[in-house]
Amino acid sequence: MGKLCDVSIRGVEISFGAVRVLEKLDLDVAQSEFIVLLGPSGCGKSTLLNAVAGLIDVQAGQIWIGGKNVTWEEPKDRGIAMVFQSYALYPRMTVRGNMSFGLKVAGMPKPEIERRVNAAAATLQITELLDRRPAELSGGQRQRVAIGRALVRDAGVYLFDEPLSNLDAQLRAELRVEIKRLHQRLAATMIYVTHDQIEALTLADRIAVMKDRVIQQLGTPNEVYRRPANRFVASFVGSPAMNFLPGAFAVKEGAPCFLTEGIAIPLSGYAFEAPPQDGAPVELGIRPEHVEAGGEVPAKIEMVEPMGSDQLAWLRVGGHPLSMRLPAEACTVAGEAMQLRLPADKLNLFDAATGRRL
Amino acid sequence: MPLVRHRTASRLAAGLALSPALLVLVVVYLGCTAWTVWISLTSSRMLPNSTFVGLRQYASLMGNERWQVSVANLAVFGSLFLIASLALGFLLAVAIDQRVRAENTLRSIFLYPYSMSFIVTGLVWQWLLNPSFGIEKMVRDLGFPSFHFDWIVRQDMVIYTLVFAAVWHAAGLVMAIMLAGLRGIDEDIWKAARIDGLPPWRVYLSIVIPMLGASFATAAVLLATSVVRLYDLSVAMTNGGPGVASEVPAKFVMDHLFERGNLGLATAAATSMLITVAAVVAPWLVWQNRRARRAQV
Numbered sequence: 001m002g003k004l005c006d007v008s009i010r011g012v013e014i015s016f017g018a019v020r021v022l023e024k025l026d027l028d029v030a031q032s033e034f035i036v037l038l039g040p041s042g043c044g045k046s047t048l049l050n051a052v053a054g055l056i057d058v059q060a061g062q063i064w065i066g067g068k069n070v071t072w073e074e075p076k077d078r079g080i081a082m083v084f085q086s087y088a089l090y091p092r093m094t095v096r097g098n099m100s101f102g103l104k105v106a107g108m109p110k111p112e113i114e115r116r117v118n119a120a121a122a123t124l125q126i127t128e129l130l131d132r133r134p135a136e137l138s139g140g141q142r143q144r145v146a147i148g149r150a151l152v153r154d155a156g157v158y159l160f161d162e163p164l165s166n167l168d169a170q171l172r173a174e175l176r177v178e179i180k181r182l183h184q185r186l187a188a189t190m191i192y193v194t195h196d197q198i199e200a201l202t203l204a205d206r207i208a209v210m211k212d213r214v215i216q217q218l219g220t221p222n223e224v225y226r227r228p229a230n231r232f233v234a235s236f237v238g239s240p241a242m243n244f245l246p247g248a249f250a251v252k253e254g255a256p257c258f259l260t261e262g263i264a265i266p267l268s269g270y271a272f273e274a275p276p277q278d279g280a281p282v283e284l285g286i287r288p289e290h291v292e293a294g295g296e297v298p299a300k301i302e303m304v305e306p307m308g309s310d311q312l313a314w315l316r317v318g319g320h321p322l323s324m325r326l327p328a329e330a331c332t333v334a335g336e337a338m339q340l341r342l343p344a345d346k347l348n349l350f351d352a353a354t355g356r357r358l
Numbered sequence: 359m360p361l362v363r364h365r366t367a368s369r370l371a372a373g374l375a376l377s378p379a380l381l382v383l384v385v386v387y388l389g390c391t392a393w394t395v396w397i398s399l400t401s402s403r404m405l406p407n408s409t410f411v412g413l414r415q416y417a418s419l420m421g422n423e424r425w426q427v428s429v430a431n432l433a434v435f436g437s438l439f440l441i442a443s444l445a446l447g448f449l450l451a452v453a454i455d456q457r458v459r460a461e462n463t464l465r466s467i468f469l470y471p472y473s474m475s476f477i478v479t480g481l482v483w484q485w486l487l488n489p490s491f492g493i494e495k496m497v498r499d500l501g502f503p504s505f506h507f508d509w510i511v512r513q514d515m516v517i518y519t520l521v522f523a524a525v526w527h528a529a530g531l532v533m534a535i536m537l538a539g540l541r542g543i544d545e546d547i548w549k550a551a552r553i554d555g556l557p558p559w560r561v562y563l564s565i566v567i568p569m570l571g572a573s574f575a576t577a578a579v580l581l582a583t584s585v586v587r588l589y590d591l592s593v594a595m596t597n598g599g600p601g602v603a604s605e606v607p608a609k610f611v612m613d614h615l616f617e618r619g620n621l622g623l624a625t626a627a628a629t630s631m632l633i634t635v636a637a638v639v640a641p642w643l644v645w646q647n648r649r650a651r652r653a654q655v
Contacts, residue, residue, distance in 0.1 A: 055549050076555025088546035092568035101564070102554030149550070 004031040005066030005079060005156030005189055007052060012061035014047055021047045023213040024061065032187045034180075038200040039210035040236070045193045046161055048210075052191060053082050053159050066156055076106075078157075081150035085162040087142040089134040089149070095121075096130045099149045113152075120151035123182070140171040147182070160192040164199065176202060197237045201225065209233045227348075231355035234285045234348055240312055243291075243322045245284045246352065249276045258284050258349070261318030263297055269344035276351065276358050283355075285348035288312060291324040295341025304332050315340070391632065398626040404619035415626035425627060428605040431517050435606070436585040438521045439528070443581055444574065446525060447532020452562065454533070455540045465537070469530040476527065480594025483523035484510070513603035516596055520604055524591060528584065532577045539573035540566070586635055607631055 007029040014022040022044045029035045037045040050056040052063055054075035062071045070078045089098050096117060103113045121127045124144045134142055143163055150158055160179070164172040180203055183190055194200055200207045201221045209216045209224060209232075217229035228234035234242050247260030249267075256267040256275070265284065276282055299315040299322065306328070313324045313332055317340070324340070326332060349358040398416070401409040419425050450468055454461055471479065486492045487510040497505040509515035543566060551561045567574075589608035596604040598613075607627060614624035 050549075053549075053553060055552060074555070075553045080553065082550070082553045084546040084550060086544050086546045088544060088550040090547065090550075090565045092565070092571075102556065105554070105556050105560060146550075149554075153554075 004187065006031045006033075006064075007157055007189060007191065008062075008064040009048070009052065010062045010064065012048070012051060012063065013059045014044075014051055014056060015059050021213060022051070025213075025215065027208060027215065027218070029189055029191060032189060034183050034190045034192065034203055034205045036200040036204035036207045037191065037193045037210055038195070038197060038207050038236070039216075040195055043210040044213045045210045049082075049159050049161055049191060049193045052157075053080055054078050076102075079155050080157045080159055081153040081155035082159040082161065083143070083146050083150050083163045085165050087134070087139075087146045087166075089142060089145060091134050094131050094133055095126065095137075095145050095148075098134070098145055099152050102149070103152060116152040116154065117148075120148040123151065123185075124148050124178075139167050140175060143167065143175060144178075147179075151182075155188070157189045157191065158186075160190065160194075162194055163192075165194070165196070172196075172199075179203065197239065201237070207237075209236060211236075227357070228285075229357055231283060231285070231350040234350070238287055240288050240323055240325070242285045242287050242348070244350075245286075245317065245320050245322065247282065247284060249278065249280045249282045249349070249358075251278045258282065258347075260284070260320065263318055265297060265342050265347075267344050267347065267349070270347055270349065271345070272349075272358060274356075274358050276349075281352035282358060283350045283352050284342075285350060286322075286342055286346060288323040289325040290343065290346035291322065292341040292343060293324075293326075293338060295339050297340040297342060299338055299340050301332055301334055301336045301338065303334055394625045395629050395632075397621055398629045400622055402621040402625075404621070406621055411622075415622045416630070419623055419626045419630065422623070424602045424605055425607070425610055427602050428607045428610045431604060432585070432588065432606050434517050435520055435524070435588065436582070438518070439524050439585060440578060440581050442521065442525045443528045443532050444577060446529040447577065448536050448567075448570075450529060450533040451536035451540055454537060465534070468533050471527045471529075472531045474527070476524075476590040477594045479523050479527045480591045483519065483526070484595045487519055487522075510596065511600055513600050516600065516604045520588075520591060520595060523595060524584070524588075527591075528581055531580065535573050535577045535580075536570065539570040543569060586631065 007027075009025060009027040009029075012022060012025050013020070025048065027035075027048075037048060039045045047056060051058050052065075054070065054073060058071060062069055064070065065078055065080065075082075090101065093101060099117045099120060100113045103116065117130070118127070121130055124147060126141065126144050126148060129137060129141060129145070134145065137145065143166075146163070163179070164175055167175065176199055179192075183203075192199075192203060201224075204221055206218060206220055207224045208218045209229075211232050217224055217233045219227075219229075224233060224237055228237065228242075231244070235244070245258075245260050247258050250257055250259050250264075252264065256270070256272075258265040258267055297317060299317045301313055301315055302321075303314040304326075305312040305314070308328070310328050311326050311330065311332070313326050315322045315324055315338070322340075350356065351358055397406055399410055399412065400407055401411045401414070454464055454468075458464065474482075487507070489495065489508040489511060492507075494505060494507040497507070510519045547565065548561065551565060556564075587608060588606045589612060592598055592604055592606050592609050598605040598609055608631070611624050611627045611631070614620045614627065
């Protein structure tokens with residue numbers, strides 16, 4: 001087992017020429033923590049990972065791994081291992097060659113290399129593939145080999161750069177479980193970059209949601225899902241996506257409520273972070289599974305999407321579309337009118353101008 | 359039924375469109391090749407005749423000292439030229455691939471010699487290497503009066519000057535092919551190699567060069583064709599001299615065909631070249647074919 005390492009990113013700034021790709025960024029990753037950098041393409045998440053790996057130079061700030069400042073160390077001296085989206089296997093070498101080459105060049109004695117390769121291959125169930133070449137493997141097998149090549153390095157920190165993005169949905173789910181199992185088994189620190197919010201929610205101890213070169217929110221999957229820090233995080237995390245209704249904040253008879261097109265939705269019970277002023281334009285966010293039937297909000301069913309385990313009904317509230325998750329056996333007919341309840345403790349209120357959570 | 363008729367018609371049209379090319383192929387290439395082989399078995403001198411003499415022309419060819427020199431020259435030239443061009447072209451491509459500035463300019467400069475014919479290349483190098491006004495003269499004028507560089511007039515060295523000129527001519531092409539290959543390599547492989555702690559030379563040697571197998575094969579085939587064809591460079595640079603020291607087989611054929619009026623010997627030489635090339639190419643084609651079929655399965 002590699003030694004346990006924490007990772008500390010302190011005020012790191014990165015530019016490519018005149019283009020700033022990371023704004024002064026701080027992030028502390030604890031020992032054995034699984035942290036996911038989640039964001040749309042171009043948000044700087046892969047750049048950050050490459051900087052931790054030492055593949056990109058930073059313009060300012062420091063990177064500490066295992067209590068050591070490694071900002072200017074070569075990648076091989078940082079005690080890290082990395083898995084890439086494109087697998088990046090050496091095509092003319094066998095699986096065994098791919099896994100052992102780095103160790104061989106580093107001058108490790110043969111029996112030790114043998115032991116590590118065999119152990120990693122057993123862990124990943126690729127022992128029978130050891131003498132094949134990458135071209136003879138499927139995508140899922142190739143990614144296993146790439147993970148194996150990272151494993152034999154016996155590193156304290158594992159970096160994953162969108163490792164599952166080139167795989168089809170079923171394999172992706174399979175390898176996701178495998179990676180999670182690996183994390184539990186190795187108890188190593190892992191930093192994992194993805195644009196897939198499901199991977200983030202299922203794998204992470206903590207998620208760092210990134211956009212526009214900065215971390216928008218850092219929190220447990222639960223926090224990020226239930227209390228998104230801003231409208232972007234709310235819309236990016238969760239599938240089917242959160243509903244947003246534009247409107248205004250009002251105080252009626254001493255009780256806060258949300259107004260949209262003559263419909264008032266009570267907000268008493270909502271945990272305000274920064275209560276807005278009376279009449280301030282706000283946006284209301286609610287996840288489809290939190291919309292309940294049988295309330296005081298009038299709505300009309302426009303369309304129903306059956307999804308197997310449940311169904312998604314598309315409604316219209318005032319002029320705005322709203323989706324609602326219904327049990328699979330619920331009888332719903334397009335065109336039908338119904339009454340909805342939007343429970344205040346499940347709502348999210350965002351400032352219409354800044355998008356910040358209120 | 360109309361579909362079938364349509365298909366027949368389109369097949370006929372395709373056949374008609376291809377027939378001129380097919381005619382040229384059969385008459386010019388195969389026909390002339392067959393005629394050449396036939397003439398090599400006759401006693402033809404200035405004009406072709408049909409007196410069959412078996413392999414007598416081949417026997418006299420093998421005993422011909424100029425032919426022996428030509429074949430030896432081709433072997434030396436071919437191997438040195440192939441190795442040097444591939445190595446130099448690859449190194450140039452690697453150098454340019456280091457994200458140098460003015461990459462386009464450098465690429466054009468290196469590729470430029472290839473746009474010239476071997477005749478021009480030969481003349482340029484003849485001047486450069488001429489001891490009385492080329493490099494030797496220049497260095498002597500710079501204050502090194504004992505400097506010697508007279509390979510082009512030395513019988514034992516002249517073949518290497520042909521290699522210089524040909525490598526200068528072809529290295530740019532190899533560079534272009536190799537550069538395309540290098541650019542096709544996934545950048546993540548470089549990253550993975552850095553994480554693995556591999557020094558760059560090791561990555562090139564153990565990972566990149568094996569990946570460029572197809573590029574090397576393409577370049578080698580292109581270079582090999584110009585080795586077999588080698589004629590104009592020898593004519594322009596040295597005219598086969600001094601003596602017969604820089605003669606090559608193609609020049610032997612041309613000289614005996616048109617200047618010495620010895621059709622039988624010339625065609626025997628040409629046929630020998632054909633057989634040699636076929637002996638190299640045929641196994642390669644079979645191997646390629648088998649590999650393609652295996653890839654399909």
